Amino acid sequence: MGLSGCSGTGKTLLLRAIADLDQSQGKVLINGKRREDFSGSVWRKKVGYLPAESSWWFPKVSQHFSSIEDAKLRYLGFLDTKIFDSEVSRLSSGEKQRLALARLLSGLPEVLLLDEPTANLDDSNACLVETLIKNYCKKQGAAAIWVTHDRSQLERVSQNQLVMKNKTLVDL
Numbered sequence: 604m605g606l607s608g609c610s611g612t613g614k615t616l617l618l619r620a621i622a623d624l625d626q627s628q629g630k631v632l633i634n635g636k637r638r639e640d641f642s643g644s645v646w647r648k649k650v651g652y653l654p655a656e657s658s659w660w661f662p663k664v665s666q667h668f669s670s671i672e673d674a675k676l677r678y679l680g681f682l683d684t685k686i687f688d689s690e691v692s693r694l695s696s697g698e699k700q701r702l703a704l705a706r707l708l709s710g711l712p713e714v715l716l717l718d719e720p721t722a723n724l725d726d727s728n729a730c731l732v733e734t735l736i737k738n739y740c741k742k743q744g745a746a747a748i749w750v751t752h753d754r755s756q757l758e759r760v761s762q763n764q765l766v767m768k769n770k771t772l773v774d775l
Contacts, residue, residue, distance in 0.1 A: 605761030613770035618716040622652035651712030655719045657703030659691040696723040715747040
């Protein structure tokens with residue numbers, strides 16, 4: 604599912620509500636089971652949220668992964684594994700964004716909530732991210748909601764598109 608809309612219309616709030624990070628009303632289900640049927644930690648393992656700006660709680664990239672294989676580095680354009688031993692504070696915003704995606708996917712979520720996952724990336728790296736997410740969803744049978752302001756990207760990455768207007772979803 605692709606989701607677009609002007610800034611401030613509620614796209615991020617919707618993703619955070621689905622991820623159970625903010626209080627919300629309404630029903631959210633995975634395979635017919637309601638969010639309330641899961642503990643918060645189990646839900647957040649099944650539903651992976653990638654914010655527009657990632658958070659890092661350890662100083663080194665490697666501390667955020669159980670193994671270098673989990674990082675999917677080559678699929679994200681990192682041809683040299685030295686990035687794995689880098690200090691997070693020395694990374695560019697685009698490197699952080701791609702590594703945050705790798706960190707999210709290493710948990711094998713069933714649903715991906717992607718808040719502008721390519722906003723800080725050049726076209727080449729955006730293409731790598733689009734391909735990785737598409738392949739992940741296909742291989743894992745995962746679903747995704749992809750927020751972007753790029754209409755052409757919406758066409759490439761989603762089967763259905765919605766627009767958020769005044770905190771309300773409408774068909775594109």
